Amino acid sequence: MRDDAPPPVPEHPDPARAPLAARLPSSPGFWRSPVRGIRFTSVLGLVLLAGITVLFVTGLLSYAAYNPDLSPVNDTTPDKGILGFYLFAWPTNPYWLYRLTQGLHVTLGVTLIPVLLAKLWSVVPKLFTLPPARSLAHALERLSLLLLVGGGLFEFTTGVLNVQLAYVFPGSFYPLHFYGAWVFFAAFVAHAALKTPAALRAVRERRGTERTELADDLAAPDPVPPTVSRRGALRFVGGASLLLLVTTAGQSIGGALRRTALLAPHGWADPGSGPDGFQINKTAAYAGIDAAETSEEAWRLVVTGRGGRSVRLSRADLLRLPLHSSALPIACVEGWSTADQWWRGVRLRDLAALVGFDGDPPDVLVESLQRHGAFRRAALRADQVADPRSLLALFVNGEDLSADHGRPARVIVPAAPGVLNTKWVARMTFGDL
Numbered sequence: 001m002r003d004d005a006p007p008p009v010p011e012h013p014d015p016a017r018a019p020l021a022a023r024l025p026s027s028p029g030f031w032r033s034p035v036r037g038i039r040f041t042s043v044l045g046l047v048l049l050a051g052i053t054v055l056f057v058t059g060l061l062s063y064a065a066y067n068p069d070l071s072p073v074n075d076t077t078p079d080k081g082i083l084g085f086y087l088f089a090w091p092t093n094p095y096w097l098y099r100l101t102q103g104l105h106v107t108l109g110v111t112l113i114p115v116l117l118a119k120l121w122s123v124v125p126k127l128f129t130l131p132p133a134r135s136l137a138h139a140l141e142r143l144s145l146l147l148l149v150g151g152g153l154f155e156f157t158t159g160v161l162n163v164q165l166a167y168v169f170p171g172s173f174y175p176l177h178f179y180g181a182w183v184f185f186a187a188f189v190a191h192a193a194l195k196t197p198a199a200l201r202a203v204r205e206r207r208g209t210e211r212t213e214l215a216d217d218l219a220a221p222d223p224v225p226p227t228v229s230r231r232g233a234l235r236f237v238g239g240a241s242l243l244l245l246v247t248t249a250g251q252s253i254g255g256a257l258r259r260t261a262l263l264a265p266h267g268w269a270d271p272g273s274g275p276d277g278f279q280i281n282k283t284a285a286y287a288g289i290d291a292a293e294t295s296e297e298a299w300r301l302v303v304t305g306r307g308g309r310s311v312r313l314s315r316a317d318l319l320r321l322p323l324h325s326s327a328l329p330i331a332c333v334e335g336w337s338t339a340d341q342w343w344r345g346v347r348l349r350d351l352a353a354l355v356g357f358d359g360d361p362p363d364v365l366v367e368s369l370q371r372h373g374a375f376r377r378a379a380l381r382a383d384q385v386a387d388p389r390s391l392l393a394l395f396v397n398g399e400d401l402s403a404d405h406g407r408p409a410r411v412i413v414p415a416a417p418g419v420l421n422t423k424w425v426a427r428m429t430f431g432d433l
Contacts, residue, residue: 103252106335151184269420275397288371305355
């Protein structure tokens with residue numbers, strides 16, 4: 001035989017003739033892909049170690065942006081208990097903060113899907129290993145693995161459904177995703193503490209060196225002939241992630257890149273033309289808005305403040321107040337955002353002054369005319385009210401608000417999640433909430 005001749009391909013018995021025990025998933029011989037191995041799994045694991053950490057942090061930031069400690073109406077997860085230890089007053093600067101953090105959260109989550117699926121595929125034989133537990137330590141490791149796999153699939157599935165505006169959850173998305181994230185990340189931290197040192201050693205290992213114990217657990221003892229190399233498989237996973245990145249990121253970046261967001265509900269081009277032709281989630285029809293009650297003749301804004309002082313303002317009354325402009329985007333929990341829109345209206349702090357708060361304005365509770373959907377009421381912190389860019393907007397991009405964008409008046413606040421920018425505003429109550 002010539003020295004450069006390829007090694008002979010081993011003959012593999014017909015799996016159908018193998019004993020029953022060898023044909024069960026608990027048998028090492030059941031898993032015969034030559035791609036599985038420590039280096040393949042370790043590279044994927046290290047990518048997920050960095051990516052999931054960023055996802056967890058940006059997810060917690062998103063929850064903080066709702067200001068759940070401010071008022072029960074903002075608290076999407078009222079039974080969070082000690083899990084809300086980190087909450088802080090969400091700032092208004094920079095004005096694009098929520099657009100950045102939530103856009104990163106959603107885009108990165110979608111991009112990591114191929115990596116997660118490949119990682120789960122690479123370790124799936126370990127889920128069927130018998131006996132289920134060889135010791136207490138092994139039992140804890142198996143439990144963390146089950147929580148990791150189940151939690152990962154749950155979090156990514158619910159996240160994708162929410163991004164796609166598929167509200168099919170058995171309850172509210174917010175607590176499901178919030179609690180699921182804590183369970184998943186706890187298992188993730190435990191698993192990472194156990195496996196990261198070995199994964200780093202495996203990535204540093206050169207070919208030809210002795211395999212580690214982890215490699216023996218993952219590599220098939222009797223692999224079939226390869227059709228793709230491990231490096232090729234990693235390239236395939238990377239290419240799939242890149243494709244998802246390109247077809248998702250544009251919904252939060254905006255501009256010309258929005259047309260590349262083919263997989264995002266608010267991708268492609270703007271949904272309409274004219275000053276009001278930018279993205280929305282909740283239409284006036286969906287919210288149950290009656291056109292008659294939002295007409296200029298019928299609509300009144302009730303503003304209440306210190307000592308029960310109250311004023312009723314028509315649109316004409318608001319137009320006689322000093323009007324100001326702000327260039328702000330709308331950024332939503334689903335990861336999409338608009339470009340900066342040019343809003344014009346009355347400053348929230350000026351409305352507070354009308355009802356007795358001439359100095360530093362307090363918090364405010366904003367109530368909408370909407371009859372359907374979440375966040376019919378929303379609370380804003382004093383710093384959000386005081387920001388000169390925070391408006392009760394009457395116009396956008398030089399024209400009256402359309403019905404779907406909140407006519408006759410809506411709130412717009414820098415760096416706030418879209419649901420806190422209440423549309424079809426009917427009442428504002430300034431003071432202790």
